[in-house]
Every structure is written in structure tokens, then in C-alpha cells.
Amino acid sequence: MADTVIVLGGGIVGLACAFEAAGRGYKVTVVETGKPGGQASGAAAGMLAPYSENTEQPDAFFRLCLDSLRLYPQWLAEIEEASGRRIEWIPSGSLNIVYHEADLSPLRTRLLWQNRLGAQAEIVEGSRLRELEPHLSQNVEAALYCPQESHVYAPDLVAALEDACRSRGVAIMDHSGAVTDVRLSSAPGVTVSTTARGDISGDRLVVCTGAWTGALGRWFGLHFPVHPIRGQICAYEVPVGVVRHMVFSPQAYWTSKGNGTLVCGASEDVAGFDTTVTERGIGRLVRSGPKAFPFLADKPVVHRWAGLRPAIRDGWPMLGQLEGAPQVVIAAGHYRNGILLSPVTGASVTDLLDGKADWGLLAAFAPERFSLAVEGSLSV
Ligand SMILES: Cc1cc2nc3c(=O)[nH]c(=O)nc-3n(C[C@H](O)[C@H](O)[C@H](O)COP(=O)(O)OP(=O)(O)OC[C@H]3O[C@@H](n4cnc5c(N)ncnc54)[C@H](O)[C@@H]3O)c2cc1C
Numbered sequence: 001m002a003d004t005v006i007v008l009g010g011g012i013v014g015l016a017c018a019f020e021a022a023g024r025g026y027k028v029t030v031v032e033t034g035k036p037g038g039q040a041s042g043a044a045a046g047m048l049a050p051y052s053e054n055t056e057q058p059d060a061f062f063r064l065c066l067d068s069l070r071l072y073p074q075w076l077a078e079i080e081e082a083s084g085r086r087i088e089w090i091p092s093g094s095l096n097i098v099y100h101e102a103d104l105s106p107l108r109t110r111l112l113w114q115n116r117l118g119a120q121a122e123i124v125e126g127s128r129l130r131e132l133e134p135h136l137s138q139n140v141e142a143a144l145y146c147p148q149e150s151h152v153y154a155p156d157l158v159a160a161l162e163d164a165c166r167s168r169g170v171a172i173m174d175h176s177g178a179v180t181d182v183r184l185s186s187a188p189g190v191t192v193s194t195t196a197r198g199d200i201s202g203d204r205l206v207v208c209t210g211a212w213t214g215a216l217g218r219w220f221g222l223h224f225p226v227h228p229i230r231g232q233i234c235a236y237e238v239p240v241g242v243v244r245h246m247v248f249s250p251q252a253y254w255t256s257k258g259n260g261t262l263v264c265g266a267s268e269d270v271a272g273f274d275t276t277v278t279e280r281g282i283g284r285l286v287r288s289g290p291k292a293f294p295f296l297a298d299k300p301v302v303h304r305w306a307g308l309r310p311a312i313r314d315g316w317p318m319l320g321q322l323e324g325a326p327q328v329v330i331a332a333g334h335y336r337n338g339i340l341l342s343p344v345t346g347a348s349v350t351d352l353l354d355g356k357a358d359w360g361l362l363a364a365f366a367p368e369r370f371s372l373a374v375e376g377s378l379s380v
Contacts, residue, residue: 004029004202005353006192008216010036010174012044012154013331013338014208015161016346019079021206022168024350029171031192031200033212036174037158040210040338043307045233045255045265046154048072048340051119051146052094052248055110058117060364061316065337066117067361068344069148075343079157082164087157088258093147094246095124095133097140097292103250107144114146121146133245137294151246151255154339173197182219189327206329206349211273211308213318213332220322222371226333228273228308232281233265235303236296243293251288261303264289268309275306311335318367319345321352329353330367 005021007014010032018028030036050065076087098104104123111121124132125142132145166172177195182205184190189203207216211228235257243256255263267281282304289296312318312333322328331349334341351357 003027003204003353004188005204005206006031006190006200006202007206007208008179008192009208009210009212009332010162010172011039011208011210011338012037012041012158012161012342013210013334013345014206015158015165016342017206017208017331017349018165018170019082019161019168020346020350021353022165022170023078024354026350026353027169028165029173029200029202030165031176031179031194031197032172032174033176033178034174036162036172037155040231040307040309041158042155043231043233043305044154044339045253045263046152046157046339047094047149047246047253047255048151049094049149049246050337050340051110051114051121051149052096052246053337053340055106058113060361062117064344064361064365065340068341071343071347072150075346076152079160079164082167083160084167085156085160085163087160088153089150090152090256090258091150092245092255093145094149094248095129095143095145096248097136097143099139099141099249099291101141104142111144119146119148121148133243133247135242135293135295136247137290137292139291145245149246152339153257153259157339173200179216182216184220184325184327204327204329204353206331206353208331210332210338211310213310213330220325220328222322222368224318224330224332224367225313225370226310226318228271229311229335230269230271230275230281230306231266231309232269232277232285232304232306233263233267234282234285234301234305235261235263236299237302238262238299242295247292249288249292252285252292254289254293273308275308277304277306281306309335310338313370317341317345317365319348319365320362320367321357323368
């Protein structure tokens, strides 16, 4: 009989793990406190931008992002097939714009190493830049153009992924209420107690609880330094095609969606688990608009919202099995890149369940790296 897997958390990461595990024959139950996709995943801008997000060096995190980008086309095709829904995926490319000649120098350095790793990027200026993005302000001096980056419409992707999970037989226990206990044993392996859905038992547990993962460490005697970073974000009504690329400036980004909105993000605030949208957070984004796109000076913001990014002290996710409890896999802390990283996370987690994970790739993301650091510093 197939192993039964409980996935805690129904954001994109939990659903991606459930989808892949169910596809490889596991009997999967997703336990979600609220509504699937109701937190960070449904709030995201949906950018798949490993080059723009990793500007310093080709480290393990950058490679994980790149691996995930490469998995995206096939992953979306599988979700579309299983869900019967079409997913908006726009291969727009990106422009990282600068307003001053002096700011080009870090872009040139980045271009050198990123082009060796597939970016196919170039510096564009003058008429070539205006041809690519006709409504950019004359204030913009130049840009790093990266044709390999793209974006999806995150709320629809998560909804399609939920349907795709169901079509693969995944049971989704939403509105489960709080988790009051997690008990590990050799058989059946793990029991999760919830206030609204009672006890749920399985052979394996995959923890995908996003910004809330810090509270879960106590069940395993570990410290998970995950904390929420609020992202406030807004949208204008702008016809499709006016802004052609994902455009990143030092203050904000803009990405045009098929529903005729131009999404502009995003703040990074420390506000606990509060998802309130503030004038201060949105105001900063709105003020940066006309400098890049003069037509935004007259445009009202039509929609504003916020989500909690799951941030980890060193900026990298936790992705691995617990040494003392191999029936538990942690997949959390994807911070600014959880939409991008979902395919590789689903595949890696299922490889771990199958006992055939690439430890070389995953070593840098070991969930116990912080607990080990504490032990090490105590023994000195
Ligand atoms: C404004 C904004 C813009 C972003 N833009 C991008 C982008 O362009 N590209 C990109 O790649 N990423 C982006 N991100 C980041 C991305 O949204 C996150 O990294 C990703 O959604 C994390 O997914 P998750 O499933 O781990 O978390 P979540 O979507 O937050 O899901 C976690 C789920 O776990 C549930 N939960 C919590 N505790 C429990 C429990 N004890 N038991 C059961 N369930 C529980 C929660 O209710 C929640 O539904 C953005 C984020 C924000 C906020």
C-alpha cells in the first residue's frame, strides 16, 4: 500500500508538494488552517525572475532558482492537464532600469556571470530601450534586459494547482483550525491534531506552513527562525501591451497582467502577522511610478493588498528531512521567491519521500542548520 503523506499548509509550496507526491503514487492529505492560497501565495506578483532576484553571485540559492525556472514549462503543462484550466504565463522578459550612468556598473558585472549561466542578457539604452518599452520615461538612462524571465498570474495558478491536486486524488482539509499537537511515532508515523478537523494520521509529514513555520519547531525540539515580512502591493488599470516587460527599478517593480491590470510591488515591512495595507506602504510605490512611467501620474490605484513573505534569517529556504525524525520533511521559508521555487520544491520533497534526493543540491538548505549553529556556539 502507498505511504500516506500529510502536507501541512495549502499555499503554493504545500500544493506543489502534494501534486508531485500524488503524481508519484502517495496518498496525500493537505491540512490548511484557512483557505488554500489564502496567504502569501495568492498575494504574489508571480514573477519568475532568478536573474533579477540574485544579483551577487551564482550560489546554491541562485542554482535552485534556475533549476526551478527550467522545470516551469513542464510543470505548468501538467497542472493544466490535470486541472483542465489554462494558466496565464507571460514570457515577457525583464528590464532592470537605472536612472544614472554610474548605476550601470553593477549591472555590467552581473551580466558577465549571469550570461555564462543562460541569462542571454544585454545592456540596452537609447532607441533600442525605447523600442522594447515605449512608455518608459526619458529619465531612464539604460536597462539590463533579460529575455529569459517571465511571470504567471499567481492567484489563478494556485487555484489551478488546487484543482490539479484534487484530480490526482489529494484530500484537501481546509479550514482545519489551529494545529494543537504534532505527535511522532514509528507507526503510523505522525498524528496532527487540529481544532476543527480532529486528529489526522499518516506515515509522513511535510511542513509547508510559510511565515507560520517558526511556531512549528517546538513539536520537533528545533528552532526554525522563520518570520513574516509584509509585502504591500497595488494595481492600476492599464491595457495589456502598454507595459511589455517586467520592469524593476530601485524603488519598485511593474508587471502587466492579462486582466488589464498593471501590478506594482512591493513593500518589505516588519509588522508581525498583520496584513493591513497602509498609506505609507502603498504611497512609496505610487510615488515611484511616474519617474519610470510618466502616464502613471494620472492613474488611480484600483486595487491594493498585502501578504506575508516567509523570511528566514539567512534568506534561504529550509528544504530537507529532519535528522532525528526522517518521517518529517520541511519545505518553508521561500521568502520573495516561493512562486518561482515551487516546481523544484515539489520535486525535491518528493525525491526525499522516495529516498532518492540529491543531497549535494539540498545540503545548503538543511532545516537543522540553525539548530546546529546554536549547539556549536554553546560548545565553544
Ligand atoms: C506582495 C508579495 C509579492 C510576491 N511576489 C513574488 C513573486 O513575484 N515571485 C515569487 O516567486 N514569489 C513572490 N512572493 C513570495 C511568495 O508569495 C511566497 O514565497 C510563497 O507564496 C510562499 O508560499 P508558501 O506556500 O510557503 O506560503 P503561504 O502561501 O503563506 O502558505 C502557507 C499556508 O500555510 C497555512 N498554515 C499556517 N500555519 C498552519 C498550520 N499550523 N497548519 C496548517 N496550515 C497552516 C497558512 O494558512 C497558509 O495558507 C511574493 C510575496 C508577496 C507577499
